[in-house]
Amino acid sequence: MKTHHKTVKIIRRSDLSRMTGCNLETIRYYENIGVMPEPPRTSKNYRAYDESHVGRLRFIMRSRELGFTLEEVRDLLALVDGGAQTCGEVQALAITHLTSVRAKIADLRRIEHVLSSTVAQCTGDDVPECPVIDALTEVA
Amino acid sequence: MKTHHKTVKIIRRSDLSRMTGCNLETIRYYENIGVMPEPPRTSKNYRAYDESHVGRLRFIMRSRELGFTLEEVRDLLALVDGGAQTCGEVQALAITHLTSVRAKIADLRRIEHVLSSTVAQCTGDDVPECPVIDALTEVA
DNA sequence: CTTGAGCCTGTATCAGCTACAGACACTAGG
DNA sequence: CCTAGTGTCTGTAGCTGATACAGGCTCAAG
Numbered sequence: 001m002k003t004h005h006k007t008v009k010i011i012r013r014s015d016l017s018r019m020t021g022c023n024l025e026t027i028r029y030y031e032n033i034g035v036m037p038e039p040p041r042t043s044k045n046y047r048a049y050d051e052s053h054v055g056r057l058r059f060i061m062r063s064r065e066l067g068f069t070l071e072e073v074r075d076l077l078a079l080v081d082g083g084a085q086t087c088g089e090v091q092a093l094a095i096t097h098l099t100s101v102r103a104k105i106a107d108l109r110r111i112e113h114v115l116s117s118t119v120a121q122c123t124g125d126d127v128p129e130c131p132v133i134d135a136l137t138e139v140a
Numbered sequence: 141m142k143t144h145h146k147t148v149k150i151i152r153r154s155d156l157s158r159m160t161g162c163n164l165e166t167i168r169y170y171e172n173i174g175v176m177p178e179p180p181r182t183s184k185n186y187r188a189y190d191e192s193h194v195g196r197l198r199f200i201m202r203s204r205e206l207g208f209t210l211e212e213v214r215d216l217l218a219l220v221d222g223g224a225q226t227c228g229e230v231q232a233l234a235i236t237h238l239t240s241v242r243a244k245i246a247d248l249r250r251i252e253h254v255l256s257s258t259v260a261q262c263t264g265d266d267v268p269e270c271p272v273i274d275a276l277t278e279v280a
Numbered sequence: 281c282t283t284g285a286g287c288c289t290g291t292a293t294c295a296g297c298t299a300c301a302g303a304c305a306c307t308a309g310g
Numbered sequence: 311c312c313t314a315g316t317g318t319c320t321g322t323a324g325c326t327g328a329t330a331c332a333g334g335c336t337c338a339a340g
Contacts, residue, residue, distance in 0.1 A: 087270035091262040098255045115238045122231040130227035
């Protein structure tokens, strides 16, 4: 017979991992560095998560997928946790990040251009002369 | 009066750093991990580089600027050092790297798209509602 | 009761540097 | 000759963002 009051099924670390796709050890890591809160513990010292932790971890993972650093994630979470975040503040963080993403793209496009044009000059033959080596060696 | 035989002015680590723009400590690091050779030492155990080391370090730095990992640099250098590198071998390494560069660009462009379109929806106002937070929070 | 799984902790590892402490070495000025 | 300041040497710690592993509990199934 079930108890008549709502029993809260606890979420273990492995459950949280499975539910979010986040690596088991990474969850503990996030707790250590303070982006995930310390969850309550069972009598046997097992971490007992709830739905709020699932949401929190998803938020972190989504932020990371968008390339925010953990420091930036911390800032975002601080705003959200403060309960007084404003669209303007969050937007400022996002724009700063967007700028760095665009800078990385520009860097990589430059690299892509150099590599592809150099590789295109290769004969691919069994000879020692190679435009790629030349490009890396030239005094320029 | 100058000596009549050619005196080889030794290049110290700080000179090499200045000549290449490579950080002083990084030079020693490259030596430790085996991409830079151990140079001869003076009687007082100071590293004594020559022009060949300058070329070598420039090669490494140029490779790094093009985003090759140190492992890839090691492979490139092994080919060059072997004296028997072929254009085909080098081209293969470069193409592998080019592929990963293109993958990174694709990732970042996706991120850029999500961020820029989300940020564009922000009012930037002093209100808690924020499309960026929504995007990071949504269950999707 | 035994066996396997799951959880706990702290610590090691990876890339690619960068920096610092503490011990020598060297140069210039007084 | 002495001293101050810089340069070099070494080993080692720190950084980001994880990931992995050892050694010890705990727990559920058979």
